[in-house]
Amino acid sequence: SKRLKNLQICRPFVYGNMAVPLKEDRSPDIPADHTHSWTVFLKGVNGDDLSSFVKRVVFKLHETYPNSSRSIEEPPFEVTETGWGEFEISVRVYFVPEASEKNVVMYHHLKLHPYGPEAEQQKSEGATVTSMQYDEFVFNEPTEALFEILTKK
Numbered sequence: 593s594k595r596l597k598n599l600q601i602c603r604p605f606v607y608g609n610m611a612v613p614l615k616e617d618r619s620p621d622i623p624a625d626h627t628h629s630w631t632v633f634l635k636g637v638n639g640d641d642l643s644s645f646v647k648r649v650v651f652k653l654h655e656t657y658p659n660s661s662r663s664i665e666e667p668p669f670e671v672t673e674t675g676w677g678e679f680e681i682s683v684r685v686y687f688v689p690e691a692s693e694k695n696v697v698m699y700h701h702l703k704l705h706p707y708g709p710e711a712e713q714q715k716s717e718g719a720t721v722t723s724m725q726y727d728e729f730v731f732n733e734p735t736e737a738l739f740e741i742l743t744k745k
């Protein structure tokens with residue numbers, strides 16, 4: 593559809609991961625060398641639902657994972673796994689066809705271990721580690737269809 597000149601619409605989001613150390617009562621299905629459970633995610637801010645304009649999110653994990661490219665087609669856009677190591681995850685976002693927007697990619701370094709000044713204490717408490725970043729989708733001269741999707745209540 594037609595594009596709206598001189599207009600820009602932004603939508604904020606956060607992406608990143610949470611991780612917790614596996615406990616003694618771990619499931620027997622989890623490989624013995626795995627130390628953490630983690631979730632990598634992309635979501636709206638303040639509970640905003642991104643799925644009106646996000647069609648799918650592809651999380652590309654380390655090749656040590658089976659089917660390392662994980663395509664999530666509906667919210668929550670997230671992948672939960674267990675493992676032992678930190679690595680970079682690419683987070684590729686595809687928009688609905690009405691948007692006529694190219695996909696965008698962000699890179700997130702999966703964090704498993706506490707870091708910073710509180711690290712030692714957090715480690716001893718088995719605390720949840722969170723590493724996330726705020727960003728925003730910027731749509732320049734959006735299609736009319738995307739504009740309607742983003743502005744309807």
Ligand code: SLL
Binds near residue numbers: 623654657676679
């Ligand atoms: C490292 N360069 O050496 C990184 C690689 C890979 C982590 C980390 C595999 C889990 C599985 C897993 O945790 N890979 O499928 O067994 O730290």
